Amino acid sequence: MRVPTSTQVSEFVRNSRLWRSIFRYSYPTDRRNRIMTVAKNVFLHLHPNFVPRGAIRVTYTWCLGGLSFMLFLILTVTGVLLMFYYVPSVTRAYQDIKDLETVVTFGMLMRNMHRWSAHGMVITVFLHMCRVFYTGSYKPPREFNWVVGVILFVLTLLLSFTGYLLPWDQLAFWAITVGATLGGAAPLLGPQVNLLLLADYEISQNTLIRWYTLHVIALPLVLSLFLAVHFWRVRQDGGISQPL
Ligand code: HEM
Known part of the structure; x- marks a missing residue:
């Protein structure tokens, strides 16, 4: 053959x-x-079929949107890995975080990657917003994407705040105390807002599970949805704006 x-x-x-x-x-x-x-x-x-040369100049975007997205991906992967060990229970949460730092293989690395990426994302999203502002990229036709961006910024801050509470240490306890008290001072609906934030009449297990669910499911899901809209809008608005 x-x-x-x-x-x-x-x-x-x-x-x-x-x-x-x-x-x-x-x-x-x-x-x-x-x-x-x-x-x-x-x-x-x-990816776009064609990209204007000016739009890919590093000194124009500083890749701050891309860096924010990369940090979000790192946060998702490390966050899922941390979920294998962390139990959102008031009797276990603090010890679980300590175990992650000392006992679990690569636990400290995962926790620190998650923490530093979270800090980094707040910074890069803020700087990305500044870049968009200073290059005037919020102007038509991109004004709707600016609004989507503001929502993304608020979601990033909320993710950061809800994550801060999970170690259930003194920092977390007093952060939720301040947050819930601030909410409680809202006009007319103060007590209702306070109850909504604490899921109880005092800080308890209900509070932890509420913020945990927001941190690991609700907020990342909503952020992902808005990210998809954000990226789609960049394309629909003719790609990244160009330097003047
Ligand atoms: C999770 C947060 C965010 C991510 C991952 C993200 C990602 C991106 C990416 C990858 C781009 C392409 C150009 C670039 O890299 O600069 C972009 C463009 C843009 N972003 Fe964001 N962004 C976020 C938050 C925001 C915020 C807070 C604002 C403003 C309030 C905003 C407004 C815009 C606008 C208007 C554009 C189009 C800019 C242009 O055409 O030059 N974004 N974003």
């Missing part, structure tokens, strides 16, 4: 139904194929 050559094998694979069902366009050597390859691929379509 004649052994097929590598060219024949590659020809056969490329003509197979399976291959053509995944890769619908040939190698992107011309302009049309480049656009089609990017636009029709679920992973590649996240």
Whole structure:
């Protein structure tokens, strides 16, 4: 029997139904194929087909939005790993964090990566906001994305605050005391706001589980949704604005 050559094998694979069902366009050597390859691929379509040279100048964006997103991804991965050990119980939370620092393999690394990325994200999101402001990138047609950005900024701060409470140490206890008291001072609805924040009439297990659920599920989910809208809007508004 004649052994097929590598060219024949590659020809056969490329003509197979399976291959053509995944890769619908040939190698992107011309302009049309480049656009089609990017636009029709679920992973590649996240990238624009064309980017204006000025918009990718590092000294224009400082990649602050990208850095914020990268930190969010690190926070998600390390956060999930921390969830394997941390139990949101008032009798265990503090000890679990101490165990993470001293007993659990790579626990200290995971905790510190999570902590420092959280601090870093607050800083990079704030600086990203400043960059957008100083380059005037909030102006039409990007004004709606600025509003989405403000929501992202508030969500980032809320994630930071809710995470701060989870070690259930003195810092956490007094942070929630201050937060709930501030809420309680709201006009008209003060007591209701206080009850909403504490999930009880005093700081208790109910409070911890409420803030934990917000920190690990509700807020990351809402932030992810708004991030998707944010990135989609960047594309819809004609890509990143360009230096004047
Ligand atoms: C979780 C937080 C955020 C993430 C991950 C994020 C991510 C990004 C990314 C990757 C871009 C592309 C350009 C760049 O990197 O600078 C961008 C653009 C933009 N962001 Fe954000 N962003 C966040 C928060 C904010 C905030 C707080 C604001 C303003 C209040 C904002 C307003 C904008 C606007 C208006 C653009 C378009 C800028 C342009 O066209 O030059 N973003 N964002």
